[in-house]
Amino acid sequence: MSTPITPEPKEGHHFIERADAWLDARTGIDSILHESLDEPIHGGARWAYVFGSGLLFLFMSQVITGVFLTFYYVPSADHAHTVVSYMVKVVSSGSFIRSIHAYGSSGIIIVLCLHVGQTILYGSYKGKRELLWLSGCILMALMLGMSFTGYLLPWDEKAYFATAVGTNLIAEVPWIGPLLQKLVRGGDQMGTLTISRFFVLHVFILPGMLIAFIVGHVFFFRKAGAAGPINEDPIEPKLPSVPFYPRQVLMDAAFAVVLIGILAVIAKMIPMDLGPSANPADTHFLPRPEWYYRPAFQWLKYLSGRWSLVGGIIMPAILALVFAAVPFLDRKLERRPWKRPITVGAFLLFLVCYTGLGFASYHDDYSDPAMAAQMHKQDADSQAFMNSPFIPETAGGGTPANVASADPIVVKGHALFQSQSCNSCHGEDATGTAAAPALTGVGAKYSEAQLEALLHAPNIKMTAGGMQPVALEAKDLEALSTYLRQLH
Ligand code: HEC
Known part of the structure; x- marks a missing residue:
């Protein structure tokens, strides 16, 4: 080291000066500030x-x-x-x-x-x-x-x-x-x-x-x-x-x-x-x-x-x-x-x-x-959304009614119901919208195999309503149909 460490300033100096000297001795802050603030600008500011x-x-x-x-x-x-x-x-x-x-x-x-x-x-x-x-x-x-x-x-x-x-x-x-x-x-x-x-x-x-x-x-x-x-x-x-x-x-x-x-x-x-x-x-x-x-x-x-x-x-x-x-x-x-x-x-x-x-x-x-x-x-939709009150989430990442289920397969099925956008037509809890009917009671209407087959190959009416065939792996399809069949 060529520069010796400056001694601490004596008592009696102004506090700011002392603090500055203390810091400068340890960091070299004064020369850094000098470097950054006194940089020459040719032709002026x-x-x-x-x-x-x-x-x-x-x-x-x-x-x-x-x-x-x-x-x-x-x-x-x-x-x-x-x-x-x-x-x-x-x-x-x-x-x-x-x-x-x-x-x-x-x-x-x-x-x-x-x-x-x-x-x-x-x-x-x-x-x-x-x-x-x-x-x-x-x-x-x-x-x-x-x-x-x-x-x-x-x-x-x-x-x-x-x-x-x-x-x-x-x-x-x-x-x-x-x-x-x-x-x-x-x-x-x-x-x-x-x-x-x-x-x-x-x-x-x-x-x-x-x-x-x-x-x-x-x-x-x-x-x-x-x-x-x-x-x-x-x-x-x-x-x-x-x-x-x-x-x-x-x-x-x-x-x-x-x-x-x-x-x-x-x-x-x-x-x-x-x-x-x-x-x-x-x-x-x-x-x-x-x-x-x-x-x-x-x-x-x-x-x-x-x-x-x-x-x-x-x-x-x-x-x-x-x-x-x-x-x-x-x-x-x-x-x-x-x-x-x-x-x-x-x-x-x-x-x-x-x-x-x-x-x-x-x-x-x-x-x-x-x-x-x-x-x-689209603008009006966003305005309407901005003006609507906040709706909190509840357990399971969905809406309360039927996700209270402790059955993880049902919870997974409900999540799939949302991620597959089924909710966009059938409503949040499959309670139906203008675009598609409620799905409550499908458990009584179809056996598990029938329901899975139907989801795989929707019938003419469903296709006409815009519903796409479900393309999920066997396990996921099972979870989705289990969720649907327990709706009541
Ligand atoms: C684009 C809108 C749309 C989407 C998205 C949609 N559906 Fe549908 N779905 C319909 C319509 C419309 C019908 C009813 C057709 C009819 O019978 O009138 C229907 C019927 C059904 C039925 C038969 C109901 C019954 O009582 O026979 C099931 C089950 C069903 N949908 C499940 C699903 C699932 C699961 C998903 C998500 C993978 C889904 N739908 C996504 C529009 C949609």
Whole structure:
């Protein structure tokens, strides 16, 4: 050790000074603060630089609100929707925190666009900043992964169907697609394993990677230094430098206050909605992703069928590669945007196309009357669900009436009755709905063998009513029919 340990300050100093000296002797905090706050910015502080720290701030806000949401969340197809509706309808400020988190993800996308736009227009990726750019590209991909995995977790109709579309796309990957899809879903169908996989990605793996890459990104940024205004030499800056603190710190802080202020106002005025629980049997639901995925969604609509491999996988992959390669392709040190028509032009063209596709998607939905009616119905359904009181779960993950049974086979049968979506037509406790009759008394009507045969091959009337043949293993089928036969 070259620096001797400084002796503890004597009595009589101000408490703060003493505490600081105590801490500094053990951590070197003073030089760390000096390093981070007195970083030189060539050309001085600017509002154009606030987006990076704005992103960091939003990320921290997501972590904090996310931790609160995790206190209540249960990653299971049986319970996820109930606990989220509990959070929204019962927990005080639960809806507010959930809304901040949900709108925060949109906020991140917007600020991300501004950050990337500023970097491209200013040519700030030039001059030995390739790793800085690449770590940024990975952060962007991780963020998109965060919003994709987070969207499923409430397990309402829109979450379920949008993720079904998203994961269907994975199957388009050549050769390994179907396997990959199975891996992501945790099986052929979406269910509890899909939720728990998405949950682990959303809460552990992706945030862990994000933190690691944020550290790397900030490190590379510090190493290269701020690129400065567009007429600055990105490698050997000539403009006089001004320390990061206080002006830039204050600008960054002001931007953070604006961001959280906007989020809070929107979260308070328009709480993020939660739709009815996912019903895989609902064949009318029109799945729609978050607004920032809308253009991609529309693009896939144009290039569906035999073009889906090209449109859904190959072209986006090429686009991503070209984007990641920008600092390798555009190597001149010229930074003024009007002198760099190709990079800047390509970026603006992409923005125009992406926005255009987004508008086309909304236009398609609301210009066709049948489609518009369905979209409005879906909105109305979620509003109605939001306004209805919270209904707690009871034993067995179902409704009380007949799950009081201690017989595990009956409990399992009841669970299958729900997971197979029989409840969507026959009602929660098989007490019947407008779509299908009550099943009470089928035990007297059919023997076990007859009932199983009927479930395997529904009769004409059942098929006409939309009922599908049950495809379950012998044991599960037995549990389902045992449950049905004990209903009275
Ligand atoms: C799309 C709606 C729908 C779904 C989903 C559905 N059913 Fe049905 N089911 C019907 C209709 C409609 C009938 C009555 C047909 C008739 O006889 O009029 C029926 C009849 C039945 C019957 C015969 C009742 C009787 O008294 O003869 C049984 C048993 C039955 N369903 C069990 C199930 C089970 C178990 C599931 C889940 C695997 C299921 N259904 C899912 C619509 C549905």
